Amino acid sequence: MSTSDRTTSWQADPQPGVAAPGAWSFPEPTLSTLGNGIELVCFDLPGQHVVSAHLVLDTPLNGEDRDLEGVATIAARTMDEGTQAHPGEEFAELLETEGAGFGIEVSLSGLQAVLDVPASHLERAFELFAEAVTQPQISDADAARHVQIRLAQIEQAYANSAQLASMAFRESVFAPSSRASRMSGGEAASVTRVDGAAARRFHAEHVGPAGASLVLAGDFGGVDPQALAERWFGGWSNDAQVRTPHEQTTPAPRRHVVLHRAGAVQADVRYGGFGIDRSDPRWPAASVATYAMGGAFLSRLNAVLREEKGYTYGVRMSLTPLRSAGSFNIGGSFRTDVVADAVRLAAELADVSDRPFTAAEVADAVTYSTGISPLRYATADGVADQAAVNRLVGLGDDYVTRNLAELRDVTPEAATQAYGSLVHVDALTLVVVGDADVIADPLRALGFDDLEVVRAEG
Amino acid sequence: MTAVAPTPAAYPVSDHVLDNGLRVLVSPDHGAPVVAVNLWYDVGSRDEEPGRTGFAHLFEHVMFQGSANVASGAHIGLLQAAGASVNATTWFDRTNYFETLPVGGLDLALWLEADRMGSLLDALTEENLNTQREVVKEEKRQRYDNVPYGDVMQRLNSLTFPAEHPYGHTTIGSMDDLDAASLEDAHTFFKKHYLPNNAVVSVVGDVTVEHALARVEHYFGGLTAGELPAHPQAGVLGPLDGTQREETSADVPAEAVYLAWRLPARGTRAFDALDLFFSVLGHGQTSRLHRSLVRDAEVAESSGAASTGLIGGNSFGYAYARARGGQELAEVEDALVAQVDRLAAEGPTPTELQRAKAQYERHWLHELSRVDSRADALSEYATLEHDPGLVNTRMAEVDAVGAEDVAAAVAEWFSSDRRATLVYRKASA
Numbered sequence: 001m002s003t004s005d006r007t008t009s010w011q012a013d014p015q016p017g018v019a020a021p022g023a024w025s026f027p028e029p030t031l032s033t034l035g036n037g038i039e040l041v042c043f044d045l046p047g048q049h050v051v052s053a054h055l056v057l058d059t060p061l062n063g064e065d066r067d068l069e070g071v072a073t074i075a076a077r078t079m080d081e082g083t084q085a086h087p088g089e090e091f092a093e094l095l096e097t098e099g100a101g102f103g104i105e106v107s108l109s110g111l112q113a114v115l116d117v118p119a120s121h122l123e124r125a126f127e128l129f130a131e132a133v134t135q136p137q138i139s140d141a142d143a144a145r146h147v148q149i150r151l152a153q154i155e156q157a158y159a160n161s162a163q164l165a166s167m168a169f170r171e172s173v174f175a176p177s178s179r180a181s182r183m184s185g186g187e188a189a190s191v192t193r194v195d196g197a198a199a200r201r202f203h204a205e206h207v208g209p210a211g212a213s214l215v216l217a218g219d220f221g222g223v224d225p226q227a228l229a230e231r232w233f234g235g236w237s238n239d240a241q242v243r244t245p246h247e248q249t250t251p252a253p254r255r256h257v258v259l260h261r262a263g264a265v266q267a268d269v270r271y272g273g274f275g276i277d278r279s280d281p282r283w284p285a286a287s288v289a290t291y292a293m294g295g296a297f298l299s300r301l302n303a304v305l306r307e308e309k310g311y312t313y314g315v316r317m318s319l320t321p322l323r324s325a326g327s328f329n330i331g332g333s334f335r336t337d338v339v340a341d342a343v344r345l346a347a348e349l350a351d352v353s354d355r356p357f358t359a360a361e362v363a364d365a366v367t368y369s370t371g372i373s374p375l376r377y378a379t380a381d382g383v384a385d386q387a388a389v390n391r392l393v394g395l396g397d398d399y400v401t402r403n404l405a406e407l408r409d410v411t412p413e414a415a416t417q418a419y420g421s422l423v424h425v426d427a428l429t430l431v432v433v434g435d436a437d438v439i440a441d442p443l444r445a446l447g448f449d450d451l452e453v454v455r456a457e458g
Numbered sequence: 459m460t461a462v463a464p465t466p467a468a469y470p471v472s473d474h475v476l477d478n479g480l481r482v483l484v485s486p487d488h489g490a491p492v493v494a495v496n497l498w499y500d501v502g503s504r505d506e507e508p509g510r511t512g513f514a515h516l517f518e519h520v521m522f523q524g525s526a527n528v529a530s531g532a533h534i535g536l537l538q539a540a541g542a543s544v545n546a547t548t549w550f551d552r553t554n555y556f557e558t559l560p561v562g563g564l565d566l567a568l569w570l571e572a573d574r575m576g577s578l579l580d581a582l583t584e585e586n587l588n589t590q591r592e593v594v595k596e597e598k599r600q601r602y603d604n605v606p607y608g609d610v611m612q613r614l615n616s617l618t619f620p621a622e623h624p625y626g627h628t629t630i631g632s633m634d635d636l637d638a639a640s641l642e643d644a645h646t647f648f649k650k651h652y653l654p655n656n657a658v659v660s661v662v663g664d665v666t667v668e669h670a671l672a673r674v675e676h677y678f679g680g681l682t683a684g685e686l687p688a689h690p691q692a693g694v695l696g697p698l699d700g701t702q703r704e705e706t707s708a709d710v711p712a713e714a715v716y717l718a719w720r721l722p723a724r725g726t727r728a729f730d731a732l733d734l735f736f737s738v739l740g741h742g743q744t745s746r747l748h749r750s751l752v753r754d755a756e757v758a759e760s761s762g763a764a765s766t767g768l769i770g771g772n773s774f775g776y777a778y779a780r781a782r783g784g785q786e787l788a789e790v791e792d793a794l795v796a797q798v799d800r801l802a803a804e805g806p807t808p809t810e811l812q813r814a815k816a817q818y819e820r821h822w823l824h825e826l827s828r829v830d831s832r833a834d835a836l837s838e839y840a841t842l843e844h845d846p847g848l849v850n851t852r853m854a855e856v857d858a859v860g861a862e863d864v865a866a867a868v869a870e871w872f873s874s875d876r877r878a879t880l881v882y883r884k885a886s887a
Contacts, residue, residue, distance in 0.1 A: 010576035011680060012527050016569050018540045019562025022491030022664075047489060050824045080743070089753070092743040097809060099816030118820055145756060148782060152759035155711040159606045266596070266604045297534035297544075307531050310592030313600050333600040364539040371541010371560050374490040379827045 021367075024374045026400035027383055029215075032226055035234040036209045041387055041397060042225050043217035048380035051122050051218030054388035055113040055133060055233075058211030060323075061106070062179040063244030068198055069179075070150060070186020072206070075138065075199040076104035076111055077146045082137040083128075091128065100125040102132065106184050109246060109323045109392045111207070116381055119221040123228065130232035138203060140196030147194050154188050161261060161268045162333065165433040168259055169270035172429050173327050175250040180322055208241030209233070213391040218380035249325040254429045257452040258443065260436035267339040267434025271346060272329025275422055277321040278395055284406040285418035286319060291368065292361040292415070293317045293350065294330055300349050301330060311338045315346070323393040328422060336435055340442030343430070347446075351425045356416040365415075366407050373404060468850040469826065471836065472667040476675060478683045479655025483836045483846050484670040485662045487829055493663030493670075495567040496556040496833035498841040500658075501651035503631070504550050504624030504770050505689060512594070512631015513639055515548035517647050519590040521555065522546070526577030530586055533570050540566055543830075548629050551769050551842060558830040561664045565673060572677040575657070578648055584641050591636055598630050606710045607882065614718045614776055617702045617878035624690045624770055653684040658840045662833040694771045695720055700875035707883040712759060714780040715791040716880040717798065721775050721871055724767030725843045728867040731859050732765060732775065735868060737814040738806040739763040739798065740777050744813065747777065750797050757785045757793050769842045787881065802872045805865050818856055 029041045064071050080095070080102055082088045095102055100117040113133050117125040157163040167183060174181035185191070214233060216225045251274035276282060294301040294317025305315045315332035330350060334342040377383050377400070390399045432439065436453045444451050472484040503514050524530040537544045542559030557567050602608040612628045619626040659678070661670040698720055722728040740747045740763025747761040763777035779794045781787050806814070825831045826849060839848040848855075 010526055010573075010580070012573050012576065013569060013677070015527065015536075016565035018560075018566050021541060021560035021562055024491060048827055050820055050827060089744065089749060093809070093813070096742055096744050097813045097816060099813075099820045101817075101820060116820065116824070118816075118823055121816075145753065148756075149752070149759050152712060152780075152783065156606065159709070159711045161604055162600075264604060266599045296538050298531055298538075303531065306593055307589065310589040311596070313593055313597035333596065333604065335596060335599060367541045368538050369541075371563075372543050374492045374560070375543060375558050375828070375830065378490055378492070378829065379824070381824070 021371060026373070026377060026386070026398070029387065029397055031397070034214070034230050036236055038209045038229075038233055039213045040226060040229050041213055041215045041391065043380070043383050043387065044220065045217055045380050045383065046219050048218045049119050050116055050380055051119050051216070051220065052381040052384035053115040053126065053129060054215040054384050056213040056215065056388050056391045057111040057113070057207055058243065059110045059206045060244050060246045061108050061184060062247040063206055063242070064179075064202070067190055068193055069182060070191035071194045071198050071202045072111065073106045073150065073185040074143055074146050074191070074194045075202045076106050078138045078142040078199055079104055079136040079203070080132045081142040082139065083131045084135045084137055085131055087137055091132065095125065095128045098125040098128070100128070102129065107392065108180055108184055112388055112392065119219055119223070122220065122223055126228055126232050130236070133207065134236045136203065138196060138200045143194065143196035143199045147191055150185060150191050151188055153185070154183070154191070161264060161266070161433045164259060165268035165270050165331070165431055168257065168433065169272070169329060169429070169431045170327070172255045172257065172431055173252060173272070173274055175252045178249045179247055180249045181252070204238075204240055205242045206244070208238030209236050210238075210241050211243060215384045215387045215391065217384040217387070246323050249322055254427055255452070256430045256448045256450055257432070257454060258436045258440050259431070259433045260453060260455045261434055262437070264336065264433070264435045266333045266335050267432050267439055268331075268333050269339065269343060270329045270331050270431040271343065271428055272327060273423070273428050275319055275321070275326040275328040277324055277326050278393070278399070278403070282418040282421060284403060285410045285414040286422060287369075288362055288365040288407065288410045289357055289415040289419035290317050290319050290328065291365040292357050293419070296364065296368065301346060304345060304349060305332070305342055309338070309345075311335065311342045336438050339432065339434060339439050340446060343443065344446050347425055350423060352416055352419060357412050357419070359412050362410060362412050362415055366410065369407055370404050373400065469832065471846050471849065472671070473846060474671055476654065476679055478679070478681050479653070480678050480681070481658040481840055482671060482674050483658065483660040483840060484665065484667045485660070485832065485836060486665055486667060487662060488664050491561050491664050492558055492829060493561045493564050493661060493665055494556065494558040494829040494833040495564070495571065496554065496660045496662070496830070496837045497571055498552050498554045498658045498837035499652060500656045500841050501553055502549050502551045503627065503629040505651065505687070506631075508622070509635055510639060510643060511627045511635040512629070513635070513643060513647065514553055515629050515631065516591060516594050516636060516639055517644060518546050518548045518553050519594055520582060520587060520644055521574055521578065523586040523590060524581035525574040526580040527573050528570060528581070530581070533574070536566060536570065537563070542567070550625055550629060552838070554834065554837065556830065556834060564661070564665065564670070568673055568677040571659070572681065575652060575654065575678070576681050578652065579645055582641070582644060587639070587641055587644060591639065595633060595636055598633065602630055606708070607714065610716060610880065610882065613704060613706065613880050614716060614878070615774070617704055617880060618698065618718045618720055618774055619695070619772070623695075624692050625768060625772065625774065649684070650687050653686070654678060654681045655683040655686055658837045660833040660836040662829045662836065689770060692771050694723070697871050697876035698878055700877060702878035703881070704879070705881040705883065707885040709885050710882065712780045712783070713787045713884055714778060714882045715787060715794055716776055716778040716882065717794065718774065718776040718878045718880070719871060719876060721765060721773040722867070723769055723771055724773055725769065727859065727863055728870070729767060729773055730856055731863040731867040732871060733767065734811060734814040734818070734856070734859055735801070735806065735864055735872070736763045736765045736775055737817060738810045739801055741814070742817065746797050746801050747779065747794070751779050751790070751793055755793055757782055757790050761794070787883065791879070791881070802868050805861060805868065808861065811861060811864065815857055819853060822853055
């Protein structure tokens with residue numbers, strides 16, 4: 001091996017072409033129904049040695065009492081703190097000894113109990129999984145502790161600039177009558193009121209087999225998943241279960257606000273509005289447009305605000321769908337002295353009336369979305385996560401494959417039109433978390449005359 | 459008693475070295491029509507010159523600013539337009555670059571990686587460097603300076619290693635050093651470290667060994683090797699002597715206490731034993747810290763412990779507890795220390811050790827179930843431990859750790875006076 005000046009000796013081929021991607025579609029599940037009506041959605045994925053199970057419960061958070069919001073979260077967090085058969089710490093010990101990971105995810109549309117476990121430990125872990133969901137202990141002490149932990153988490157969230165910006169944006173863009181305007185885990189005022197009795201009541205009235213789906217994905221290693229599901233969930237019943245209709249989320253009037261953080265070296269910006277969900281006919285075109293505007297590395301926003309100006313580590317535009325409606329925003333952290341200029345440029349770039357999306361932008365967005373799908377859904381938990389979301393928000397089991405087909409049909413005109421129907425630059429809500437003493441005046445100078453400045457007390 | 463399931467079939471690993479020293483690992487997997495391309499350069503923040511902390515990471519950003527045949531920013535642009543997920547990371551011991559995409563884009567990915575390995579400096583300008591310096595400073599503000607407790611890792615590193623030690627500073631570096639970085643530094647750094655014989659490339663996915671190897675040879679074979687740089691030799695430092703203690707305050711919602719330890723380097727039985735020990739101490743709901751501090755005594759809102767495996771002589775581990783409202787931090791510290799000392803004295807129970815291994819197994823199987831993380835694991839084990847076959851043997855190594863190994867490692871590294879302490883208080887308003 002010899003040393004030479006590599007910078008002058010390099011000879012490269014011309015840029016190679018990219019061969020068309022091979023055919024790919026989301027795995028098709030085997031569907032069946034357990035004796036008690038739970039729908040089983042089963043994916044046999046050879047080679048996936050960590051099996052993933054999601055029990056999707058039809059418990060929308062708008063079913064919580066308004067003054068006890070957060071009770072679903074406290075119930076969910078206490079469900080693996082001991083069961084009637086295995087009280088206290090014994091339960092978690094048994095589950096973790098099987099190498100299992102267990103948790104209950106809380107989202108606006110409902111709860112999901114999630115188990116990940118090596119296939120070789122499936123039977124025993126699944127038995128415990130069912131126990132936590134159907135017969136949890138939910139003691140007063142456990143609930144009280146989780147209330148305190150949740151209150152501490154809320155404090156941590158308010159102390160974090162980016163989280164505070166996202167919370168304030170959600171609160172600004174959805175009407176107060178919508179559960180979506182408040183944190184899924186509840187705000188401090190209502191969480192404080194939750195106790196063991198309330199958590200047990202929530203479990204008794206809302207957690208049951210009616211409307212539930214069980215998603216199983218992985219290499220089951222000889223175990224019959226249908227029989228497994230029937231064995232541990234098929235006999236579950238809950239006559240007291242109350243079904244809650246899912247809310248229609250509604251918008252709030254637009255708002256421009258700075259939440260003051262004295263001396264902050266950066267400001268977190270959320271600039272956007274009320275949006276659509278995945279069942280809206282504009283969804284595929286809007287997602288293509290959003291990717292071109294602020295999803296790709298060389299998106300219109302990131303190319304200027306990061307790569308040209310160096311104002312930020314990254315700026316994104318994203319759609320955040322709910323079961324009904326949703327939101328969109330341009331978001332990023334910008335250093336304090338340039339934040340107003342960043343907002344000015346973002347507003348300018350976000351207006352596409354004179355610069356419609358191009359055929360090249362649309363083609364890149366479509367290739368990207370179709371290209372990353374096989375990787376995203378390459379593992380048991382990737383497949384199960386998506387299949388569970390499909391159930392949770394009522395999209396249909398073929399959503400991914402259908403959406404990819406629809407994406408391929410998006411034209412530049414459709415992308416521009418869908419984007420224009422959502423994004424009216426003069427009517428967007430602006431939330432900025434940063435040092436108001438430095439940034440408020442420059443923002444007002446941009447034309448945000450009605451800018452509110454909120455200063456925390458104390 | 460064993461926690462390990464019947465081992466899934468071994469992953470194929472085909473191991474080659476090109477004439478210029480580039481190590482090439484290929485692992486076919488025809489499960490989906492995708493391929494992962496992953497490069498590890500054997501350079502990390504431990505290799506930075508004095509006064510240039512953060513440079514390895516800044517340089518990672520520079521690597522996306524174009525090369526002889528690629529425009530600035532086009533590396534990610536072209537790959538995303540081919541359906542790729544793309545990124546890079548810098549750590550104490552490495553800088554890695556990776557993309558996963560439909561297999562028809564394999565040539566594009568290899569061409570892009572070879573072009574910057576061969577000709578980065580042809581395209582690098584002062585302006586590009588300055589812009590990326592600003593981007594990296596924004597990254598530092600966003601991830602460290604503008605978040606509660608964002609400086610904890612830097613403080614713990616400084617307590618655990620001497621300032622001049624390769625691990626005495628974190629990867630993000632300091633603002634002053636980032637400001638001081640020059641174009642000349644970038645030239646020197648590239649010529650010294652970005653050599654084919656200082657890199658590993660792994661190709662995992664819907665390819666044959668012959669095809670993948672031929673394409674790598676085609677694009678990278680023309681690159682010339684250089685003199686292999688030596689890593690700084692810090693030797694193996696013994697355990698801390700217990701005198702390191704720091705108190706700091708900031709605008710945080712809850713007070714916290716952190717304990718930190720020097721540990722043996724990764725790739726040793728002693729490190730594996732201590733890694734399991736940290737898992738028993740502070741990972742998950744059944745861990746000692748969670749049970750005692752969060753669940754039973756209710757003095758902490760959260761707690762945890764983790765180890766960071768490093769290759770250069772020593773690794774690093776820490777444990778923490780964040781006080782519940784109204785708790786005296788001194789009491790929380792006493793409770794944390796009491797649990798650490800108790801576990802060190804009595805050792806994990808057989809069930810606890812089994813549980814830690816079972817949890818390790820699930821994470822390990824999950825990690826290897828994706829082509830992108832499998833490619834990263836191949837590059838990692840080839841670069842740091844010179845044995846990519848560890849992807850198939852690692853679980854058995856961990857399973858072989860016995861209670862006596864844990865006891866021996868704990869006795870050497872972990873007795874109660876062998877730690878550093880960081881006390882993090884609320885700033886008074």
